[in-house]
Amino acid sequence: MSMWKQLVTLVRGSAHETGQSIVDKRAMTILDQQIRDAGTAQAKARDDLATLTARRRMVEKDVEGFTAQREKYEASARAAMQRGDMDLARQVAERLATIEADLSAKTPQIEEMRGAEDRMRGVIQSGDAKIEALRREVDVVRANESVQKAQAAVAGNYGGTLSQLGSAAESLQRMKERQAIQGEKFRAAAELEDMRSGADLDSKLKAAGLLQGSSSADDILARLSAPPAKDSLRLSDGSGDPKSLPRE
Template sequence: MSMWKQLVTLVRGTAHEAGQSIADAKALTILDQQIRDAGTAQGKARDDLATLTARRRMIEKEVEGLVEQRTRYEASARAAMQRGDMDLARQVAERLAAIEADVTAKDPQIADMRAAEDRMRGIIKQSDGKIEALRREVDVVRANESVQKAQAAVASSQGGAMSQLGSAADSLARLKERQAVREEKFRAAAELEDMRTGADLDAKLRDAGLLPGSSSADDILARLAAPPAQEPRKLTDQRD
């Protein structure tokens, strides 16, 4: 039973890690969606605020109309009292009482609605600031993520390039070595051929000036320094 619990715990832990890895990989996408959702909620809040403001203004206009009616009815009640028509004056007074009761009921409503508007404006402003700050933070994280991915790609490319360069350098060294060995083989073959034909001995004799028909530089200089030989006198016919 204990082993079974451990296996269940391991499976749950593995599933959590997998889910966390997926969430981390999609973190920016999730944040973008959350920002969009917050923006939608802000739009709904602004609509509600606009509706509340519109209703409050409608009530204020109603109050303004009631105040105007009260002013007119007060004048009418005074006129009726001056003429001694108390029944009419009482009817007007009853209407004035209803108007004043309506105004008295609506004034607190207007005050409450104004207070609610102020609270909503404060909340909306605060939420706008938080959303904007989160959006900037997401932009920074996205930029950093792009830069780090580029750096990783460059590092990977450099690693591959350095590996390729190392392989190319090794190949070049082996090629130079093969060429050097081949050159030595050519030189050795030429020396063997000269030895077979005696060309190497002729070269040594030529350099020493001992080969017939060859002269060394010293021989040529000695010849040029020697006085020219006198030609023998030719015998001329003497006439008797």
């Protein structure tokens, strides 16, 4: 029996969590509808206030009419009494009694209705202020919700961008490593080719100045500045001009 109670409690708890989740997701929609309902109630209250004000003004008109009738009948009663017509004066007095009874009944109503109007105005003003404050809060919450969604999207995109940049940087580093390895392969192959053909040995001899047929710029300048050999033979080319030829 205890297990069944626990299962029932679990089902009720799950239903509550599900309902609460739905309410939370649709909180803005529910709140907007509640604000609209409150606005409708405020409009109904304003209409009731207008009706009460209209009725109070009608009562005031009645009181004004009864007051005018009372003044008229009081003057008529005095005139009848002055002429000695007491029967007519009594009839007028009876009418005055009815008018004064109506005045006694309606005059307090006016004050009561005015008080009710003041209370309703206070309630309506308070309701309007609360609804307006609630609307401002809803606007702030809605704006914050939009900003947070935008921030979440930016954060997601930023994370994806960083991930893409990291992948691109890794790819670039791998390309550099492949190029460096390929360059070393090219240099190693060139060195092997020079060793096979003897070009590396010729380069060493040329650098040491021991390779025949090779001369540096300094060697050429030294040769050009050296005086001609004294034991060279002077030969004539048949034109009478002597020509100096080196001796073998």
